[in-house]
Each structure stands twice: as C-alpha cells, then as structure tokens.
Amino acid sequence: MLTSMTEIQNNNFSGSVLVQNSEGTLAASSYGFANRSDQLKNTTTTRYGIASGCKLFTAIAICQLVEKGKLSFEMKLADCLDVDFPSFDKDITIHHLLTHTSGVPDYFDEDVMDDFEELWIENPMYRIRSVKDFLPLFQDQPMKLKVGERFHYNNAGYILLGLIIEIASQLPFAEYIQEFIFKKAGMADSGYFELDAVPSNTALGYIDYPDGTWKTNIYSLPVKGGPDGGAYVSVGDMAKLWRALLDNRLLSEEYTQLLLSPHVANDGDDYYGYGVWIKKNGSDIFKYHVMGYDPGVSFRSAYYPSTATTVVVCSNRSEGAYEVLQEIEEKIMLLK
Numbered sequence: 001m002l003t004s005m006t007e008i009q010n011n012n013f014s015g016s017v018l019v020q021n022s023e024g025t026l027a028a029s030s031y032g033f034a035n036r037s038d039q040l041k042n043t044t045t046t047r048y049g050i051a052s053g054c055k056l057f058t059a060i061a062i063c064q065l066v067e068k069g070k071l072s073f074e075m076k077l078a079d080c081l082d083v084d085f086p087s088f089d090k091d092i093t094i095h096h097l098l099t100h101t102s103g104v105p106d107y108f109d110e111d112v113m114d115d116f117e118e119l120w121i122e123n124p125m126y127r128i129r130s131v132k133d134f135l136p137l138f139q140d141q142p143m144k145l146k147v148g149e150r151f152h153y154n155n156a157g158y159i160l161l162g163l164i165i166e167i168a169s170q171l172p173f174a175e176y177i178q179e180f181i182f183k184k185a186g187m188a189d190s191g192y193f194e195l196d197a198v199p200s201n202t203a204l205g206y207i208d209y210p211d212g213t214w215k216t217n218i219y220s221l222p223v224k225g226g227p228d229g230g231a232y233v234s235v236g237d238m239a240k241l242w243r244a245l246l247d248n249r250l251l252s253e254e255y256t257q258l259l260l261s262p263h264v265a266n267d268g269d270d271y272y273g274y275g276v277w278i279k280k281n282g283s284d285i286f287k288y289h290v291m292g293y294d295p296g297v298s299f300r301s302a303y304y305p306s307t308a309t310t311v312v313v314c315s316n317r318s319e320g321a322y323e324v325l326q327e328i329e330e331k332i333m334l335l336k
Contacts, residue, residue, distance in 0.1 A: 013324060014206070015298075015315030016044050018235035019332075022308045028235070034203035034316065036214070047189055047202040047232040048314035049221075050299040051292030054231040057177050058158050059098055059275025060245065061165050063255045064180060066094075070168045073098070080164045085139060089147040094164065096147055097157040098274045099264045103145035106154045107137035120219070128222035129194065131162040131173050151264045151272060155228040162227025173227055185244035187237035194224045202232060203316035205296025217296030229292060235312040242303050242310045260288060287329075293318070300325040307332055 014032025018025070030042040065071045071080070073095040077088065088104060096102035108119060119125075123136055138156045145152055162173045169176050174192040182190045193199060195218050205217035225231055233241075244250050251259065262271030262278045269286070271278040279286045289302035298321035301312045311328050313321040 011320055011323060012317075013315065013320045014042065014317045015048065015203075015313065015320065016042055016046060016235045017314075017324060017328070018044065018239055018310075018312045019328060020239055020310045026309075032316070034201070036204075036206065042203060042316070043201075044236060045189065045201060045234050046314075047191075047193075047199070047234055048299065048316055049203075049205055049225070049230065049232050049292075049294065049297045050238070050314065051294040051297045052155070052229040053238075053290045053292035053299045053301060054225070054229055054233075055158050055227075056241075056275040056290050057181050057231065058161050058165070058227040059259060059273075060181055060250055061169075061176055062094060062098060062161055063251050063259050063274060065165065065168045067252060067255050071164065077102075077160060080167065081160070083135065083139070083163070087140070087142045089143060091147050094161070095263075097161050099272055100151050100154045100157060101148050101264055102154065102157050102160075103143050103147045103149055103152070104154060104156055104160070105138045105141035105144045106156045107134060107159070108155060125219065125221060126196070126223050128226075129224045131159060131166060131226050134159045134222075134226060151266050158228035159226060165227070174224075177231070181241075181250060182237075184250055185237075185240045187233065187240050190231060190233040190237045192225050192231050195221065196223060198232075203314075205294070205316050205318075207295050207318055217294065220295035229294065233314070235314055238301050238312040238314070239310050242301070246303065291322070298322065302329070304329075304332060 016030040019027040028044050030044055032042050034040050034042045034046050066073060071094060075094050077092040078090055092102045127133060165176055166173050178191060193202065206214050207217055208214045222230060245256060248256050259274040260276060261273055264272050266272055269280045271280065277289045285305050287302045287304045292299040295318055296316060298315040298317060298319055300321040303310050309332050311325055313324045315321045
C-alpha cells in the first residue's frame with residue numbers, strides 16, 4: 001500500500017505510518033530521521049509529538065470523571081476552578097469547553113498572530129512545565145465570542161479542562177493520563193515528555209526552510225505539553241488508543257458513544273464530538289479523526305467505521321501527515 005504512494009515519495013516525508021483493520025496490519029513503514037545530526041532513522045516504535053492530537057486524551061479523561069460522578073458536563077467553570085477569570089462569562093460549562101463553543105480567548109490567536117514563537121517573548125517556553133503555567137497567556141483577556149455562539153477551535157479551553165481534571169482527580173494532569181488512559185490502553189511508549197529531557201527513541205521535531213537549512217523545534221513549543229497538545233506516542237500506541245476506546249475499555253459504551261457523538265457542526269459534513277473530529281457522509285459516519293500541527297510536528301489519525309480501518313500518520317516535520325493520510329484514505333475507499 002505504501003511503497004507506491006506519491007505523497008511519501010515526492011514530499012520528503014519524515015515519520016511513520018501504520019494502517020490496520022480487523023484482520024491485522026495492512027501497512028507499517030517509517031521514513032527519514034528521528035535525529036538528523038546523528039542520522040538516527042525513524043522506526044515504527046519511534047515516539048513522536050502529536051500536538052493537538054491529544055485533545056482526545058483530555059476529553060476521555062473528563063468523560064471518565066463524569067462517569068465516576070466527580071463532574072458533570074453542565075458544571076460551570078466557576079464551580080470547577082478557584083481561579084479568577086475577570087472577563088469570562090459565568091455561564092461557561094464543561095460541555096462548552098469540550099466542544100470549542102465556550103468563547104474564551106485562545107492563547108495563540110491566529111487572527112492576530114502568525115508565528116508560534118511570538119508566544120514565548122514575555123512568557124519563556126522553558127517555564128511552561130505544568131498546566132497552571134499556561135494561565136498567564138490568556139487568563140486576563142476578554143472573551144473572544146459569546147458563550148455558545150458557535151464553534152471556534154480553542155486551545156485555552158482545553159487548558160481549563162486539564163485544570164479541572166487535576167482538581168477532580170487530585171492528580172497532576174500528565175499522571176492522570178498516564179494511569180487512566182495510557183496504562184489502560186497498553187500504550188507503553190507514550191507520555192508527556194519534557195523537551196529538555198526526552199527519553200530514548202523519541203523523534204526531534206524539525207522546522208525546514210526553503211534554502212534547505214533547518215532547526216529543531218525546541219525553542220518553539222512549551223517545554224512540556226499539556227491538555228491541549230504535546231504528548232508523544234508511537235504509531236502502534238495510537239492504534240491501541242483507538243482499539244481501547246472503541247472496545248469500551250476506557251469508558252462505558254454509553255460514554256464512549258457520547259464522546260463520539262457529533263455535538264457541534266463546523267463546516268459542511270464536518271462535526272466535533274468531545275475531543276474528536278467527525279466527518280459524515282449523509283447520515284453515516286465516514287470517519288472519526290484527530291489531528292495535530294505545531295512547528296516541527298504534523299499528525300493525523302483516523303478510524304473508518306465502514307471498513308473497521310485505523311490509520312496513524314506521525315511526522316517530525318511541520319507538514320506531510322495530512323497529504324499522506326488523504327492518499328491512504330483514497331486507497332481504503334477502493335477496498336470497500
């Protein structure tokens with residue numbers, strides 16, 4: 001399946017690709033280098049940053065805590081956190097935060113910023129090591145939209161969800177995800193690693209320039225990821241996450257279906273559930289998918305119900321994952 005793919009051959013793809021269905025692994029390949037300086041190759045066990053792809057983990061954690069009776073989707077932000085947000089609407093609920101309909105300001109506003117590194121001028125990235133460290137980036141800003149007005153993709157809302165998880169579980173966010181999601185799903189290679197202390201077999205993220213030069217992304221991202229993005233996974237671990245979720249091993253069937261329900265429309269046939277994108281084909285679900293993009297990171301993963309196929313594409317370059325997944329998707333549709 002992968003050897004004839006033009007997107008891999010023509011676009012200098014760097015990363016790993018895994019395609020599985022109910023019968024087993026259809027394709028598993030890796031390309032490029034995890035460490036260019038030392039010429040260490042990417043492998044199918046390499047750990048990659050997945051940026052916003054891990055919003056799904058945060059949403060699963062919230063649903064777990066709701067299922068345990070420690071939270072409810074209707075709870076107000078003000079009732080969950082003892083933090084002062086002077087300009088935030090008092091009617092923001094957990095449901096609003098999960099579905100990007102809260103209207104809260106984002107700490108990276110694409111309407112006024114185009115360079116992610118601008119964030120760290122006044123708030124150095126090497127100081128961002130816990131969830132609460134993100135608060136100064138948006139805590140005192142005015143609302144972006146009216147609460148519930150419409151879908152507006154928002155990283156800060158998931159930071160708030162991470163703080164809620166910490167309060168409700170009495171555990172640091174990363175520890176909660178490790179214990180109740182990664183461990184339950186058998187994701188032994190995954191974690192929230194600090195950029196200045198990454199474990200072995202972890203890909204560095206690369207930012208490429210038109211003249212052929214490059215740099216790593218260590219000064220472009222928070223030193224440690226959080227509830228809105230920044231976990232590291234292998235392609236095999238991400239496939240395990242999909243299986244554990246769909247087999248109701250992370251949530252009961254009721255809450256799994258709630259997480260995977262189209263809660264808010266985005267554009268055309270695109271919807272958002274809790275931490276997951278949903279693309280419909282008429283009244284049917286075409287795919288559930290997650291994505292992540294940061295400087296030096298591109299990630300796409302999807303599950304296609306009609307063929308019970310899981311695709312994971314992890315790249316340690318800023319581009320490439322979308323194009324590779326699109327080409328695989330076309331081949332999957334030919335298998336129906």
